[in-house]
Amino acid sequence: MTALLIGILFILFAVFAVLPGSPVGLGWWEEVLLVLKGGIPLLAVFIGFLAVLIGLAELKDRMEEKKEKPESEQEDNSGQTDGMAP
Numbered sequence: 001m002t003a004l005l006i007g008i009l010f011i012l013f014a015v016f017a018v019l020p021g022s023p024v025g026l027g028w029w030e031e032v033l034l035v036l037k038g039g040i041p042l043l044a045v046f047i048g049f050l051a052v053l054i055g056l057a058e059l060k061d062r063m064e065e066k067k068e069k070p071e072s073e074q075e076d077n078s079g080q081t082d083g084m085a086p
Helices: 003-020 031-080
Strands: none
Touching: 003 031
């Protein structure tokens, strides 16, 4: 319940802060736009960097899987019996 009230208070403050004009709000809309304009390219670089790292990890996993696949096939073939249960 406390988290809900704190969340509502923060949302109300954010709305109050970006409202234009000093009698009604703080008039921070221009500053908010400035932060968004600067933050969006940085966020795009961060997401792109993470996507590259995830892609490289996926390629590495595929290469390891290809290496392990022939080894596991050899183990399966060598472990087969002539059809008789022990």
